[in-house]
Amino acid sequence: xxxxxxxxxxxxxxxxxxxxxxxxxxxxxxxRLYIPVYLDQxxxxxxxxxxxxxxxxxxxxxxxxxxxxxxxxxxxxxxxxKVYNQYEVNIASFVQQYLEGDITEPEIEIFLPEQSSRNxxxxxxxxxxxxxxxxxxxxxxK
Numbered sequence: 001x002x003x004x005x006x007x008x009x010x011x012x013x014x015x016x017x018x019x020x021x022x023x024x025x026x027x028x029x030x031x032r033l034y035i036p037v038y039l040d041q042x043x044x045x046x047x048x049x050x051x052x053x054x055x056x057x058x059x060x061x062x063x064x065x066x067x068x069x070x071x072x073x074x075x076x077x078x079x080x081x082k083v084y085n086q087y088e089v090n091i092a093s094f095v096q097q098y099l100e101g102d103i104t105e106p107e108i109e110i111f112l113p114e115q116s117s118r119n120x121x122x123x124x125x126x127x128x129x130x131x132x133x134x135x136x137x138x139x140x141x142k
Contacts, residue, residue: 009111010122014095014134017106021099023140030137031095035087035110036123036130037080050120052079053087055108057094066108067093095136 012033020026037049055078056063068090069076078089097103112120123130 009109011107011109012132014106014108017095017098020138021101023138024099025141026099027139027141028092028096028099028136029139030135031090031092032135033087033089033091034084034133034135035089036132037085037087038121038123039085044121046082046085049080050112053089053120054078054111055089055091055094056111057103057108058105059103063109066091067097 033055035053038044039046039049054069055066055076057066058064066076069078071093076090078087080087091108094103094108095106098106110122122132
């Protein structure tokens, strides 16, 4: 769950990325998170879902917005898809920076914009069909 107004945020680790450091140099072509939303059609319905979310990481105790968002908010995305009932977030620059050693841990924090008046319930820690999904495409440059 994530809450607005500096409430609860969600920490998400991406296990297995450290393996790709041994494949360097490589170029990240695509790195996307698909974050499904929990809806029960009674207490939490689609019209209660926030329009977008933000992602940050911890750099030596300082919370920083991902460079994917800074480059271009539309490139980062982070908007809710009613068709697929999920958020889609582009984190290609973050993954590239992690693999190059500029970021120490492959962990991010999901939070809602301060002006949001809604909360978010995500599906996580569930079966492969329902949980958060990470899509990663790369090119080895050797």
